Amino acid sequence: MSQQGDRPATTDDWWGRLYDESARDTGPAGTPDDTIDDRFDSAADTLGGGDDLPSTRTYGHAVDAIAVDDDEDDAGDDEDEGVGPASRPPAWWESPGGRPVTRTPAPAPESEPAPAPAPEPSVPTPAPVAPAPLTPRPRAPWEPPPAAFDPTDPAADPTPPPAPPPAAPRDPRAADPRPPAPVPPPPPPAPAPAARISHVGDSPPTYEPEPTALPAADAEELDQLVADTVLDGARYGTYTLRAASLRGDSARYRGEPRRDALLTARFGAGPGALVLVAVATGARATEGAHLSAADACRWIGGAVGRSHSRLAEDIRAGRRGDLKSGLHRLTDRTYGKLRARAAELGRDPEEYTASLRCLLLSADPDCRTRVFFGVGGGGLFRLRDGAWQDLEPLVPEPSAIRGAPVVGYGSVPTGAGAATEQTPDGDRLTMDLEITKAPGPLVEEPVPPPPEPFRFRASVARPGDTLVLTSVGLAEPLRGVPALGDELAARWADGEPPGLATYLADVALRAKGYADDRTAVGVWEA
Structure with missing residues (x-):
């Protein structure tokens, strides 16, 4: 109010x-x-x-x-x-970007009409101002790296690179200017390896191929045991040597020792070295046959070793006569020791004996002379050009054997050839072999000849030859079963020496009816 x-x-x-x-x-x-x-x-x-x-x-x-x-x-x-x-x-x-001013119109009173609003003065709109470019600041070490595209980065370009234009479709009818790539021919199929057989003949051997029983042993004589198998090898000059000795099927089944003995030895060094390979086989069905064979190899090895320098010189010089007479004396001296050993044991000389076969090989690459000598059975073969050759020297009849007594039993050389072999200091070969010239005991009866005559052969090897020295156990099937010789010739035809394990498997190739021990020495010429 x-x-x-x-x-x-x-x-x-x-x-x-x-x-x-x-x-x-x-x-x-x-x-x-x-x-x-x-x-x-x-x-x-x-x-x-x-x-x-x-x-x-x-x-x-x-x-x-x-x-x-x-x-x-x-x-x-x-x-x-x-x-x-x-x-x-x-x-x-x-400002266009500023905060708008709020204006509230006043309501007109009910009793009188609202006056018309006065026209507001026109305010010119300022031109838009472009914002200043933002200067990127360096990133702090604790800040994460920018994303693949940063809008604030002036160097960032969000526009992806233009895609390369699609290649024009090639007309399949147009010829290709490039020559077609040559297609290599398929490689020839590898030949299937031939199956290695374990025996030749129509039927397999009677005994099993692997050992079944060991020989009996004596606690006081363990040094007399021999192994079931011996394997050795070497390479000198132009040849490769392989040697193997194994029990036969019969001895493996009965548990008997191997009667074959094998000795491989090198004396000296360098081109003057000498290689000896000795193979001995004890008498069949005699006690201690393996011991007599081992004694024969050991004694002949000692005699060759003491005279290896002169023997190697004779081989390189090709003195065939000197070699034959000298090696004959060495062989007789070895058999003399075997008879003496039989007397010590109280046995008959024919019971304590062995067949002996040896090879002498020079280590000099320029020397291709191969010397064989020995007494008793066995075999000497040569594989040349895919065929076997039997090189066993011919044995004369016992009644045709003549000549002066062998030096070393108390005699001196006489006759026409004495001047060539005699020197002021005595017999050259006798001196080199350490055999004294002192007279021996008085012999009222003639010296019994050896059970087998002396064998000697010297041959010159050719490249690609294979010389094989065998005991009786392999020589007999090679001569009696042609299929065995054919199979071994096929295995050794390429002239490359086999490895030790392969060579052992080759020597062990069996044939029905031949079950004795086997010993073989192979010499492959490069």
Whole structure:
């Protein structure tokens, strides 16, 4: 209710008088009416900070409820004095990117129509300003590396590289200028390896091929035991040596010792070295046959070793006569020791004896002379151009054996050949073989000849030859079973020496009806 007692003013009338354009902005009220401006001025005077407090100004029929400082207040005064908004720069809230100013239109009173709003002055829209390019800052060590594409990186190009244009389709009817690649022919199929047989003949041998029983042993005579199989090999000069000795099927089945003995030895060194291979076989069905064979190899080896320098020189010089007479004396001396050993054991000389066959090979690469000598049965063969040749020397009849007594039994050489073998110091071969010339015991009866005549042969090897020296156990099937010789010739036809294991398997190739021990020495010529 007003102070004059008039009727209370309605809400619409109060708001209409407050925001009437004809009303004054500030100043003392001309009427006793209480207005908001009056109250604001009163509160500002009471607090004493009217200059610092925000003020409320009226722009036309709209109100900007914005707190301004002194500069803004001065700008408002200029606007009241007629300076339009077009004459000043736009404020931050008037910028296109700034915060829009909220204007609330005043409602017109019910009793009278709302006046038409005054046209606002047109404010020119400023031209858009392009933002300044951002300068990338260096990445700190703790920051992760940028992604594959960083929009803030001026060097980053989000556009993928253009794809290469597709190749033009090729006309299948056009001829290819390049010649077709040659297709290599398929390799020829490898020949199937031939199956290695373990025996020849129509039926297998009677006994098993592997050992079944060991010989009996004596605790006090263990040095008399012999192994079931001996295998050895070497290479000197132009030849390769292979040697093997094994028990026969019969001895393996009965548990008897191997009667064959094998000795391989080298005396000296360098080109003057001499290689000896000795093969001996004890008498069949006699006690200690393996011991007599071992004694024969050991004694002939000792005699050759003591005279190896002169023997090697004679072989390289090709002195066939000197070699034959000298080796004959060495062989007889060995058999003389065997008879002496039989006398010590109280046994008959024919029981404690052995057949002996030897090879002498020079280590000189320029020497291809191969010397064979011995007494007793066995075989000497040569494989040349795929065919076997039996080189066993012919043995004369016992009645045709003539000649002077053998040097070493107390006699001296006589006859026409004595001058060539005699030297001022005595017989050359006798001296070199350490056989003294002192007269022996008086012999009233002639010395019994050895059970077998002496055999000797010297031959010159050719490249590709294979010389084979065997005991009786392999010589007999080679002569009696042609299939055995054919099989071995096929295995050794290429001229390459087999390995030790392969050579042992070749020597062990069996034939029905031949079950004795087997010993074979092979010499492959390069």
